[in-house]
Amino acid sequence: MSRRKMQRSDKKKFKLDKDAQQRIEMEFSDVESYDIEEPAAERKKHPFLRKLIIRSILLCTAVLLINLVIMLYTGQLWFNEPRKRDYPVRGPVITEKEGKISWNSFAQQNIQLVFIRATKSTAYEDENFQTNKSGVTETDLPVGALHIFDFNMDGKEQAKHFIDVCGNMNGWLKPAVEVKITGFMNLFPADYDKVSDRLYDFVEEIKSYYGSEPIIKCSSRTYKNIVSDERFDNCPVWYESQYSKIDDDIRWDFWGYSNRVKFSYYESGDYLEMVLFNGDENKFADMYL
Known part of the structure; x- marks a missing residue:
């Protein structure tokens, strides 16, 4: 018999007896078994x-x-959407930029007033003012004239220039004067005391000629630093606030609430600045000259 066959024969014959099996079981009986979890898919x-x-x-x-x-x-x-039922009297501001206006048709739209820019400083006249003045007087639309105030010029001379251009305005709304800081004035702060004195001279000259204080159109900045002066307490206030409602502690009669409104029947078709009156039509009657 070959050696390989003998080894195979020995392997086949090898077998643990019962005593050996019991000893092995007793030796490893205290070893805990662990379940091996397969990794979740x-x-x-x-x-x-x-x-x-x-x-x-x-x-x-x-x-x-x-x-x-x-x-x-x-x-x-828009940021402001004042309800018509709360403020029924409203309308646009017109300048030479709007070009030719068909006033009879323009006045038939949903507007109750209009302001037309007339003058600026001591010499400038809106090139379409006389044409617009003639056209709007053929309608029943309440209308007012607007002056742009120059902080650096004499207030009385500015008022005289406005009066020379506008003349008789019986039946019109009270004159309006815009007092706003624009352009380079933002870089070089104005002397508010001097500006207040010049504006007061303007107001007094307008009052002397037309018999009424003008409406003062202002921003939050000029209201705080100029218009809040007690000398202007009798002037109606046109307050501009296009991105929020007006604070409760502000005295105002007109609210410039938007500059993104369009109408028909004017040449440029551009967006117009809008203003509304703080009151009903009965109270609005007090705004006439």
Whole structure:
């Protein structure tokens, strides 16, 4: 018999007896057995679906923002939307930029007043003022003339210039004077005491000629530093606040609430500045000369 066959024969014959088996079982009887958990199957990832969702969200957000900007730009949506039933008397401000106006048709739109820019400083006259003055007087639309106040020029001379250009305004609204800080004046703060004195001279000259104090058109800044002077307590206030409501502690009669409103029947078709009156039609009657 070969050696390999003998080894195979020995392997087949090898067998633990019962005594050996019992000893092995007793030796390892105190060893705890552990259940080995198989790793859970990983969730399948869907990178394409995730990217699609993210892109859809971004696209929707972009579309909403674009629509919001367009609506603000076109005036369909604005920061202030005063209700018509609360403020029934309102209308636009007209300058030479609007070009030729068909006043009879223009006045038939949903407006109850209009202010026309007449003069600025001591020499400038709106090039369309006389034409607009002639046209609007053929309608029943309440109308007022507006002067742009120059902080650096004599107030009495500015008033005389306004009077020379506008002349008799019986049946018109009280004259209005715009007192706002614009352009380079934002870089070089004005001497508010001097400006107040010049504005007071303007008011007194207007009152002397027309028999009434003018309406003062102002921003929050000029209201605080100039118009709140007690010398102007009898002047109606036209307060500009286009992005929020007017604070309760502000005294105001007119509210410039938007500059993004369009009407028909004027050449330029541009957006117009809007103003409303703080009161009903009966109270509005007090605003006439």
